[in-house]
Amino acid sequence: MRVRLEDVARKAGVSPKTVSRVLNDEANVTDATRERVRAAMEAMDYRPNPSARSLAGHRSFVIAMLYDNNDNPASTYLAEIQDGVLEACDAHRYSMMLRPLRMRDSDFIRRVDALISDHHPDGVVLTPPITDYAPLLKRLRELGVPYASVSPLRRGKALGVTMDEQLAARAMVEHLIGLGHRRIAHVIGIANHGASRWRLAGYREAMAAAGLTEDPALVVQGAFTFASGVEAARKLFSLRKRPTAVFAANDDMATGVMWAAGEYGLKVPQDVSVCGFDDTPLSRQLWPALTTVQQPSREMGKIAAEQLLADLRGQGAGRLVQIPFSLQVRGSTAAAP
Amino acid sequence: MRVRLEDVARKAGVSPKTVSRVLNDEANVTDATRERVRAAMEAMDYRPNPSARSLAGHRSFVIAMLYDNNDNPASTYLAEIQDGVLEACDAHRYSMMLRPLRMRDSDFIRRVDALISDHHPDGVVLTPPITDYAPLLKRLRELGVPYASVSPLRRGKALGVTMDEQLAARAMVEHLIGLGHRRIAHVIGIANHGASRWRLAGYREAMAAAGLTEDPALVVQGAFTFASGVEAARKLFSLRKRPTAVFAANDDMATGVMWAAGEYGLKVPQDVSVCGFDDTPLSRQLWPALTTVQQPSREMGKIAAEQLLADLRGQGAGRLVQIPFSLQVRGSTAAAP
DNA sequence: TAGCAAATTGACAGCGCTGTCATACCTGAC
DNA sequence: GTCAGGTATGACAGCGCTGTCAATTTGCTA
Numbered sequence: 259m260r261v262r263l264e265d266v267a268r269k270a271g272v273s274p275k276t277v278s279r280v281l282n283d284e285a286n287v288t289d290a291t292r293e294r295v296r297a298a299m300e301a302m303d304y305r306p307n308p309s310a311r312s313l314a315g316h317r318s319f320v321i322a323m324l325y326d327n328n329d330n331p332a333s334t335y336l337a338e339i340q341d342g343v344l345e346a347c348d349a350h351r352y353s354m355m356l357r358p359l360r361m362r363d364s365d366f367i368r369r370v371d372a373l374i375s376d377h378h379p380d381g382v383v384l385t386p387p388i389t390d391y392a393p394l395l396k397r398l399r400e401l402g403v404p405y406a407s408v409s410p411l412r413r414g415k416a417l418g419v420t421m422d423e424q425l426a427a428r429a430m431v432e433h434l435i436g437l438g439h440r441r442i443a444h445v446i447g448i449a450n451h452g453a454s455r456w457r458l459a460g461y462r463e464a465m466a467a468a469g470l471t472e473d474p475a476l477v478v479q480g481a482f483t484f485a486s487g488v489e490a491a492r493k494l495f496s497l498r499k500r501p502t503a504v505f506a507a508n509d510d511m512a513t514g515v516m517w518a519a520g521e522y523g524l525k526v527p528q529d530v531s532v533c534g535f536d537d538t539p540l541s542r543q544l545w546p547a548l549t550t551v552q553q554p555s556r557e558m559g560k561i562a563a564e565q566l567l568a569d570l571r572g573q574g575a576g577r578l579v580q581i582p583f584s585l586q587v588r589g590s591t592a593a594a595p
Numbered sequence: 596m597r598v599r600l601e602d603v604a605r606k607a608g609v610s611p612k613t614v615s616r617v618l619n620d621e622a623n624v625t626d627a628t629r630e631r632v633r634a635a636m637e638a639m640d641y642r643p644n645p646s647a648r649s650l651a652g653h654r655s656f657v658i659a660m661l662y663d664n665n666d667n668p669a670s671t672y673l674a675e676i677q678d679g680v681l682e683a684c685d686a687h688r689y690s691m692m693l694r695p696l697r698m699r700d701s702d703f704i705r706r707v708d709a710l711i712s713d714h715h716p717d718g719v720v721l722t723p724p725i726t727d728y729a730p731l732l733k734r735l736r737e738l739g740v741p742y743a744s745v746s747p748l749r750r751g752k753a754l755g756v757t758m759d760e761q762l763a764a765r766a767m768v769e770h771l772i773g774l775g776h777r778r779i780a781h782v783i784g785i786a787n788h789g790a791s792r793w794r795l796a797g798y799r800e801a802m803a804a805a806g807l808t809e810d811p812a813l814v815v816q817g818a819f820t821f822a823s824g825v826e827a828a829r830k831l832f833s834l835r836k837r838p839t840a841v842f843a844a845n846d847d848m849a850t851g852v853m854w855a856a857g858e859y860g861l862k863v864p865q866d867v868s869v870c871g872f873d874d875t876p877l878s879r880q881l882w883p884a885l886t887t888v889q890q891p892s893r894e895m896g897k898i899a900a901e902q903l904l905a906d907l908r909g910q911g912a913g914r915l916v917q918i919p920f921s922l923q924v925r926g927s928t929a930a931a932p
Numbered sequence: 933t934a935g936c937a938a939a940t941t942g943a944c945a946g947c948g949c950t951g952t953c954a955t956a957c958c959t960g961a962c
Numbered sequence: 963g964t965c966a967g968g969t970a971t972g973a974c975a976g977c978g979c980t981g982t983c984a985a986t987t988t989g990c991t992a
Contacts, residue, residue, distance in 0.1 A: 260712075262948060262949085263948065263950095264949090272971080272972085273971065273972045273973080274948090274949080274950090274972090275949095275950075275973080275974095276970090276971060276972075278949070279950095279970095279971090281949095282950085285969090286969060286970055286971080287970070287971085288969090288970065288971095291971085305713055306948085306949080307650070307947085307949070308713070308714065309646040309647075309649035309650040309947085309948080309949090310646075310650050310947070310948035310949040310950090310977090311948080311949060311950080312646035312949090312977090313644070313646040313647050313650055313947090313948080313949070313950090313977050314948075314949040314950040314951080314976080314977055315949070315951085315977085316950090316951090316977080318646070333671075333674075334670075334671065334674075336674075337670075337671075337673075337674050340693075341664070341695070344693055344695065351713065353692055353714060354692075354693065355690055355691075355692075356681055356691065356693075358678070358681065375597075375642045376642055376645070376688065377645065377690060483880060484880040484881070485880040485882075488882055514880075517854075517881075517882070520854075520857040521882075540821060543820055543821040543822040543825075543851075544821070545822070545825055545854065545858075599978060600978065600979060600980095601978080601979090609942085610941065610942045611942090611979080611980090612941075612942060612943080612944095612981095613940090613941060613942075615979070615980060616940095616980095619980085622939090623939060623940055623941085624941085625939090625941095628940085628941085643978085643979080644977085644978055644979070646977085646978080646979090647947090647977070647980090648978080648979060648980080649947090649979090650947050650948065650949085650977090650979070650980090651947055651978075651979040651981080652947085652979070652980050652981085653947080653981090933992100934991105934992095935990100935991085935992090936989105936990085936991085936992105937988105937989090937990085937991100938987105938988085938989080938990095939986105939987080939988070939989085940985100940986080940987065940988080941984105941985080941986070941987085942983100942984085942985075942986085943984080943985090944981105944982090944983095944984100945980105945981090945982090946979105946980095946981090947978105947979090947980085947981095948977105949976105949977090950975105950976095950977085951974105951975090951977095952974090953972105953973090953974095954971105954972085954973080954974100955970100955971080955972075955973095956970080956971075956972090957970070958968085958969070958970090959966105959967090959968080959969090960965105960966095960967100960968105961964100961965090961966090962963100962965090962966105
C-alpha cells in the first residue's frame with residue numbers, strides 16, 4: 259500500500275492532524291515539529307491523495323482554464339497561455355482543467371455550470387475574448403468562483419495580467435516613423451476584440467504625435483487570420499499611392515501581408531516594410547524574419563494562474579499585473595524607399 | 596447543500612448502494628429499478644462527487660495526455676489531438692490532464708512517476724514522438740497504467756489509432772504523376788519520426804511503381820518547420836534541372852517551399868506544383884490553397900481516448916484502429932509545365 | 933409445490949484526509 | 963506562585979461514495 263498521512267504521523271511521532279497542518283502550511287506548529295514532519299514526508303516520499311484532500315477539505319486543487327474555440331482552430335496563442343497556466347499549476351501541485359466554450363452557443367452558461375458542479379474548480383482563468391463576457395462574470399460571482407484574466411478589456415477590479423498593448427503598438431509605429439516612413443498602413447484585427455482596439459489606438463496615437471494625418475484608405479479591416487491579411491494587403495497594394503510600411507495587428511495577418519507583397523512583386527523590406535504583433539513562432543521562421551512586438555503569452559498565462567492561486571491562498575494583494583513588452587526588430591522593416 | 600447519492604436513494608426508495616450501481620452501469624439491477632433511479636437522478640439534477648468516487652472506488656476518472664514539448668513550441672497538431680481527447684473525456688465524464696515532457700531530459704521517467712503518484716490517472720494517451728519511447732512504455736506497464744497511442748511507430752500490440760501514412764503519401768505522389776510530373780522532389784521530415792519514414796516510403800513506392808528512377812538530388816532533408824522548407828526548396832530550385840513538383844512531408848514545410856518559389860520567381864502551380872501533408876488550417880488560407888493529405892488529428896485524438904476508455908471499462912476489444920485519409924486537391928498542384 | 937441456484941438488494945465499514953473542538957502547554961503580569 | 967490568555971497538539975467524527983458480503987427475492991427444476 260502507498261504511504262499515507264497516518265504513516266508519516268507515526269514516523270514523526272505526531273498526530274495525523276499535525277501532519278495535515280504542515281502539509282497545508284497552517285499556523286500553530288513549532289518550527290521543530292514542522293521540520294520533523296517535513297523530514298518524515300521526505301524520507302517516506304509521501305504523496306498526499308488529492309481525492310481525499312478534496313473530499314475532506316472542500317477544495318479541489320483544480321483550476322480550470324476557459325477559452326473560446328469558435329474562430330481559432332487551435333490557435334498557438336491559446337496553446338502558449340495554456341502552457342504557462344500549466345506550469346504554474348504544476349509548481350503549486352494543482353491540476354489544470356480545460357473548458358472550451360463557444361461564445362455564440364446558447365448553452366454557454368450551462369456548460370460553465372456543468373464544469374463547476376462536476377469538478378468544483380477552486381478558481382478559473384479566463385482568456386480573450388471571454389474575459390469580458392458579462393453574463394459569465396456575473397455567473398462566476400454568483401457561484402463564488404474566483405477568476406483571473408489574461409488581457410481583460412476592462413481593467414477595473416479584475417485580477418490578472420495585461421500588457422500595455424496600446425503603448426506597444428505606438429512604439430512599433432514610432433519605429434517605422436523613425437525609419438523615415440510616412441505612408442504607414444494598419445490592418446485591424448477582429449472588431450471589438452480588445453487587442454484590435456488597443457493596437458489601432460496606438461497606431462493613431464503615434465501618427466498624431468508625429469504630425470501625420472491619417473489616410474482612411476490606409477486603415478483596413480482584417481480578422482486576425484493569414485487570409486484576411488492577404489486580402490487587406492491586396493487592397494493596400496492596389497492603391498495608386500501605396501503605403502511604404504504596413505503594421506498588421508497580429509503576426510498571422512502580417513504574414514499574409516508579406517505573402518501578398520510577393521504577389522505584387524514587392525520586396526520586403528526594400529519596397530515595403532511589414533511588421534506584426536505577438537511574436538508567434540512563425541514570425542521568426544519567415545524570411546525575412548518579422549519585426550513584431552513580443553507578447554509573452556506563456557508568461558502571461560503563468561502569471562494569471564499565479565495571481566489566482568495567491569488569491570485562493572488569501573494572499574491576494576495582487577490586482578492586475580502589467581507585464582512589459584519588447585519590440586523585436588528583425589529583417590522585415592527597413593528605411594523607407 | 597448539494598444533492599448527494601443518498602438523497603437520490605431516498606427519493607427513489609432504494610439503498611445508496613443501488614444508486615451507486617446504476618451510476619456505474621453495473622449489472623444486477625432490474626430495468627424497473629434502474630429506470631426509477633435514473634429518473635430520480637434526473638429530477639434532482641444529481642452530480643456525483645468525483646473526489647468521493649475516486650477515494651472509495653480507487654479510480655480517478657482522469658486520463659493524462661503525454662506529449663513532447665521539446666521541439667514544437669505549441670504545435671497545432673498537438674492542440675488538435677488535445678481537442679479530440681478532451682471531447683472524448685467530456686462525453687464520458689472523465690477529465691483530462693496534460694503532461695508536457697522533454698524526451699531529452701534525464702528526469703523524463705521521474706516526471707511520469709510523479710504524474711502517476713500525484714494524480715493516479717486511470718490511463719494515458721501517448722502522442723508522437725513519445726509513442727515509441729521504450730523506457731516509458733516499460734514503466735507504464737510496470738505501474739499497470741493502460742495507454743493508447745496516436746500514430747505509434749510500431750504497430751504491434753499497441754492500443755490506439757493510426758492512419759496509413761505510407762499509402763496516403765503514395766496516393767499524393769500518384770496524383771502528381773497523374774498530372775504528368777516526372778521530376779518530383781520530396782522534402783523529408785525530422786529523421787526517425789515515424790511520419791517522416793512512412794511518407795518517404797510512400798513517395799518511393801509511388802515513384803517505383805510508375806517506373807521512375809529516384810534522383811537523389813531531389814530528395815532533401817527538412818525538419819518539419821517552415822524555415823526548413825524554405826531552405827530545402829532553395830536547394831531544389833537552384834538545381835540545373837529543377838523539379839516540376841515538390842511533395843513536402845508536412846504543410847509547414849510545403850508553405851516554406853511555396854515561399855521559396857516566390858523568391859525564385861516561380862509561379863505555383865504553373866511553374867511548380869507543391870503539396871504537403873496534414874491539412875493544417877494554414878494550408879487552406881494560403882494562396883493558392885495547398886494540396887495536401889487530410890490527417891484528422893482531432894478525430895484521432897478522440898478515437899485514441901475512446902479506445903482507452905473502452906479498455907478501462909473492460910470492453911477493450913479494440914486494438915489499433917486504422918482511420919481513412921483523404922486527399923485534399925487544391926490550387927497548388929496542376930499539370931506539369 | 934417444495935427446493936435450490938441465481939439474481940437482486942441492502943447494511944456497513946472504510947477510502948485518506950481535514951474541520952471542530954477539547955486539552956495540554958507555555959508565557960509574562962501581578 | 964498564581965492565573966489569564968495565548969500557542970501548540972491531539973481526538974474524533976465525517977466528507978460522499980464504493981467494496982464486501984450477507985439477506986432477500988426471483989426464477990427454475992424436479
